[in-house]
Amino acid sequence: MLATQFDLLPSGQRVRVARTGQGPTLVFLHGYPDNLQIWSALAERLSGTNQTIAFDWPGMGYSDRWTGGATPFDMADRLVVLLQHWEIERATLVGADMGGQAALACAIRYPEKVRQLVVMNCLAFPDGQTSWEIRLMRRAAINRTALRLFPAFVFDQVEKSSLPRHMRLPSDLRADLWSAFRRREVRDFIIEMCAGYEDTLPELAAQYSHIACPTLIMWGEREKHFGLAQAQRLRAIIPGVELHIVPDGWHWMALHCADEIVAHIRSIIG
Numbered sequence: 315m316l317a318t319q320f321d322l323l324p325s326g327q328r329v330r331v332a333r334t335g336q337g338p339t340l341v342f343l344h345g346y347p348d349n350l351q352i353w354s355a356l357a358e359r360l361s362g363t364n365q366t367i368a369f370d371w372p373g374m375g376y377s378d379r380w381t382g383g384a385t386p387f388d389m390a391d392r393l394v395v396l397l398q399h400w401e402i403e404r405a406t407l408v409g410a411d412m413g414g415q416a417a418l419a420c421a422i423r424y425p426e427k428v429r430q431l432v433v434m435n436c437l438a439f440p441d442g443q444t445s446w447e448i449r450l451m452r453r454a455a456i457n458r459t460a461l462r463l464f465p466a467f468v469f470d471q472v473e474k475s476s477l478p479r480h481m482r483l484p485s486d487l488r489a490d491l492w493s494a495f496r497r498r499e500v501r502d503f504i505i506e507m508c509a510g511y512e513d514t515l516p517e518l519a520a521q522y523s524h525i526a527c528p529t530l531i532m533w534g535e536r537e538k539h540f541g542l543a544q545a546q547r548l549r550a551i552i553p554g555v556e557l558h559i560v561p562d563g564w565h566w567m568a569l570h571c572a573d574e575i576v577a578h579i580r581s582i583i584g
Contacts, residue, residue, distance in 0.1 A: 315455050316354045316368060317485055320376075323399055327378040331369040335361030335432030337427070338583065341370040343393070345436070346504050347495040348566075351487055355572035356408070360579065367405075369396065370444045371413075374504035375494045384503065386511035386518050389416035390423050397427060406583055410434040410568060414510060419518055430582050431529040433504050434575075435537050435565050437493075438522075438548055440515045443541030447471060457508050461501045469495055475538050476565035481568020522551045529555040530582045532575060534563025556582065 323329065332350055333511055334357050350368035353372040357366040366413065372392055373379035382388055393416065397405060408427050411418030414436030421428045436438070444452075451457050460468050469492055476568035494500055529552050533545040542559070549557040557576050563571045 315351055315490070316357055316540060319348070321399070321466065323395075325380075327372065327380060329372060329378070329396065330376040331367060332357065332472065334358065334366045335364050337364045339365045339405040340579075341378075341397070341402075341407055341414030342366065342407045343389075343409035343417050344371065344374075345413050346374065347472055348411070348491055349494050349510060351490050352410075352566065353408075354487070356568050356576060356579075359572055359576045362462050363408075363580075364497055364583070365403075370494070373507075374500055379499065379503055384411075385505040385514040386415040386419035387423060387509065387514065387531045388421035389507075393420055394424050394427055396427055396465075403427075406430040406432065406579075408432040408434075408579065409436070410497055411436050411565070412507065412511060414438070415515070415518060418522065421527055421529075422521045428527050431525065431527050432532065432579055432582065433529070433548070434532045435534055435540055435567070436544075437511075437515065437540055438544045439519050440512075441542040442547070445475070445539045447475065448539050451508070452512060454512075455463045456511060458505050462498075463507050465496055469522070473529070474579055477570060478536075478562070478564055481570060487498055512563060520561070522548065523553070528582055530578060531555055532560055532563075532567075532578060533555045533557070533562050534565060534567045536562055537567075572581070 318330050318332045320328040344352050349370045353368040370377040407417040414433045421431045531545050531548050549555045558573050
């Protein structure tokens with residue numbers, strides 16, 4: 315588990331953040347129902363040569379909610395505000411799940427802020443192949459009902475489908491993720507986020523060819539929720555992209571394939 319603190323922004327809002335190491339900056343972007351602790355294995359391994367920053371998105375985890383929308387472009391705007399607060403001119407972005415779309419949006423909207431881009435296991439295209447769970451949760455009424463009334467069931471299903479069958483989250487990590495996800499205000503923001511992502515994903519996908527920074531796409535061989543075809547389409551569209559399939563990698567491969575993922579991240583950051 316990463317040691318965390320709360321940064322107080324000039325607006326008076328708090329953001330939970332974990333910083334480790336020194337050197338060129340890597341910023342990790344999580345999805346849901348996770349928070350910054352999903353990156354603990356990668357951040358610890360990379361901290362010997364880099365400054366690593368993982369944070370809870372405003373409105374998720376334990377960070378205060380901000381006003382405004384919840385599209386990937388809105389998340390990119392918030393990321394840039396945080397980078398400015400931390401006095402970081404450029405960073406390598408590492409995003410997975412809904413953090414992947416935000417990372418892509420930031421590379422499109424703020425190319426001067428993104429040194430390199432690493433994207434893993436996310437819904438990159440509105441017509442992309444997904445699991446039945448994702449297909450159901452993309453229906454607004456089902457999404458709202460499931461997240462508001464059955465959070466424990468949603469969390470349990472994500473955990474079971476995101477790790478190898480013999481694995482479960484470590485107890486301390488699970489407690490941290492679940493304690494945040496069970497908060498009604500967090501789930502309400504996630505509902506808005508899902509709707510915002512769904513509405514703007516066609517616009518985002520239409521701009522992938524504008525990404526100019528070195529880009530690494532890593533996809534789990536056993537990724538259940540987002541088919542490998544999405545990674546292959548990204549490789550075909552983004553100029554000069556590198557694609558690596560992680561053997562036996564599941565959705566949360568940042569936890570159980572950390573050594574291999576770190577090796578490939580190092581190959582792009584030098």
